[in-house]
Amino acid sequence: MSLVQKIEDTVVNLLRLAVTRLPKDVKDALKTAYEKEVDETAKTQLKAILDNIMLAEKTERPMCQDTGVIIFYVKVGNEFKELGKLPEILRTATIRATKEIPLRPNAVHPISQKNSGDNTGRYIPYINWEIIQGDFLEITAFPKGGGSENMSRLGMLKPGEGIDGMKKFVIDTVLHAGGQPCPPVILGVGIGGGADIAMKLAKKALLRPITERHEDPEIAKLEQELLEAVNESGIGPMGLGGRTTALGVNIEYAHRHPASYPVGVVVQCWAARRASARIYSDGAVEYLTHEVGEK
Amino acid sequence: MTTYRFKTPVSEEDVRKLRVGDIIYVSGTLVTARDEAHKRALEYYEEGKKLPVDFEGIALYHCGPIVKKVNDEWIAVAAGPTTSTRMDLFEAEFIEKFRVRIIIGKGGMGERTTEACKKYGAVYCAFIGGAAVLAANAIKRIKGVEWLDLGMPEALWIFEVENFGPLTVTIDSHGNNLHREVMSRVEANRDTIYKKLKLKG
Numbered sequence: 001m002s003l004v005q006k007i008e009d010t011v012v013n014l015l016r017l018a019v020t021r022l023p024k025d026v027k028d029a030l031k032t033a034y035e036k037e038v039d040e041t042a043k044t045q046l047k048a049i050l051d052n053i054m055l056a057e058k059t060e061r062p063m064c065q066d067t068g069v070i071i072f073y074v075k076v077g078n079e080f081k082e083l084g085k086l087p088e089i090l091r092t093a094t095i096r097a098t099k100e101i102p103l104r105p106n107a108v109h110p111i112s113q114k115n116s117g118d119n120t121g122r123y124i125p126y127i128n129w130e131i132i133q134g135d136f137l138e139i140t141a142f143p144k145g146g147g148s149e150n151m152s153r154l155g156m157l158k159p160g161e162g163i164d165g166m167k168k169f170v171i172d173t174v175l176h177a178g179g180q181p182c183p184p185v186i187l188g189v190g191i192g193g194g195a196d197i198a199m200k201l202a203k204k205a206l207l208r209p210i211t212e213r214h215e216d217p218e219i220a221k222l223e224q225e226l227l228e229a230v231n232e233s234g235i236g237p238m239g240l241g242g243r244t245t246a247l248g249v250n251i252e253y254a255h256r257h258p259a260s261y262p263v264g265v266v267v268q269c270w271a272a273r274r275a276s277a278r279i280y281s282d283g284a285v286e287y288l289t290h291e292v293g294e295k
Numbered sequence: 296m297t298t299y300r301f302k303t304p305v306s307e308e309d310v311r312k313l314r315v316g317d318i319i320y321v322s323g324t325l326v327t328a329r330d331e332a333h334k335r336a337l338e339y340y341e342e343g344k345k346l347p348v349d350f351e352g353i354a355l356y357h358c359g360p361i362v363k364k365v366n367d368e369w370i371a372v373a374a375g376p377t378t379s380t381r382m383d384l385f386e387a388e389f390i391e392k393f394r395v396r397i398i399i400g401k402g403g404m405g406e407r408t409t410e411a412c413k414k415y416g417a418v419y420c421a422f423i424g425g426a427a428v429l430a431a432n433a434i435k436r437i438k439g440v441e442w443l444d445l446g447m448p449e450a451l452w453i454f455e456v457e458n459f460g461p462l463t464v465t466i467d468s469h470g471n472n473l474h475r476e477v478m479s480r481v482e483a484n485r486d487t488i489y490k491k492l493k494l495k496g
Contacts, residue, residue: 238423
């Protein structure tokens with residue numbers, strides 16, 4: 001099999017894994033939330049979510065009918081062969097996955113309102129590139145649902161408001177969203193950079209397993225503090241009340257302009273779908289987020 | 296909190312028993328309707344035209360399913376709930392005119408719908424957002440489809456369901472609305488959270 005074909009097959013596989021099987025950290029967090037919950041209504045919601053996840057795995061069907069807009073995060077080694085063909089491969093794989101899995105066609109032209117029917121379009125699937133050293137490629141498929149995305153917000157705060165302003169903005173975003181983004185949610189928070197950078201970092205923060213804290217102990221502390229605060233809101237699973245409103249808060253930051261303090265919050269629903277694999281130039285494939293048997 | 300199992304048609308007496316927080320499972324007939332179908336149904340009523348489906352006593356589901364046709368038969372692939380607030384525009388009238396008893400969706404509904412539930416005897420139940428496989432699994436058969444000209448998501452899909460749920464009663468026929476209650480508790484928690492984080496309000 002050619003390397004190009006191998007990459008295409010792997011990407012289709014990643015999309016299938018992402019929409020049918022949640023990563024272990026998210027599944028474990030939902031189970032813990034269920035065990036910790038005392039509110040009967042909240043327990044019912046969490047139990048149904050867990051049953052739904054199990055059933056999706058068993059029947060290999062998408063866990064949610066909204067299979068999201070297709071986003072890829074690609075880290076590519078400078079020595080990796082076929083670098084130039086990657087955009088085309090990701091597009092072809094997306095079209096194939098849409099038919100084979102199937103995924104809901106979710107790419108709509110913003111002016112004509114026409115749905116392309118195959119999850120591709122201008123800039124879609126969206127690809128985030130990162131160049132690294134080496135002869136391998138790391139691809140993460142990240143299908144992101146629309147309901148939770150709609151609750152995401154950008155705040156261009158005054159530097160004088162500082163960290164307190166940032167905390168307040170995150171809390172206000174969650175309280176404003178209530179049950180709409182299908183909680184329990186995961187919050188990706190991006191601080192600094194500029195308007196676009198803060199939002200990009202907020203979404204990128206969602207790639208990190210919620211069991212891992214930021215390497216900077218100050219940021220790690222903020223993540224924990226905000227998670228506890230959000231869970232005191234009482235919004236609970238599906239906004240019907242309860243202890244668990246969020247499963248995790250992941251923060252990422254960049255240095256900022258002296259005059260700006262951008263804060264991006266990207267809200268992720270309980271169906272926190274992501275799947276990654278590493279592909280070497282010799283065609284060897286290693287799955288990073290899911291246990292996969294030889295195909 | 297009590298768990299009930301209902302078979303359609305459901306009577307006014309049945310739904311009057313229900314209180315916010317109760318769990319129900321529905322068997323029988325479930326019909327999907329989103330914005331367009333609500334609008335057309337009310338237009339039909341105004342014009343005195345007969346509806347293709349009798350809504351009295353059945354369950355109405357805010358859902359735009361993914362269906363596929365296999366050997367001339369429709370199959371539900373994924374059928375999770377859609378956001379109900381969009382239907383607030385029509386629902387009070389819909390309950391009044393067609394006497395639907397159980398409305399299923401996600402995210403809750405507003406004051407007018409809550410009032411109509413109280414006045415005419417209906418309940419609103421929340422189903423878990425995104426629980427598409429759980430829903431599709433309870434759909435035993437697609438009995439028919441009407442108004443397919445509105446498009447796949449907006450058509451009236453007539454499902455035969457078995458133990459469809461768990462559905463949480465969040466608006467009962469006694470004027471209670473769990474979504475409203477939770478959000479007012481959440482609002483009251485705002486100050487506690489600000490204080491904990493040492494923020495100024």
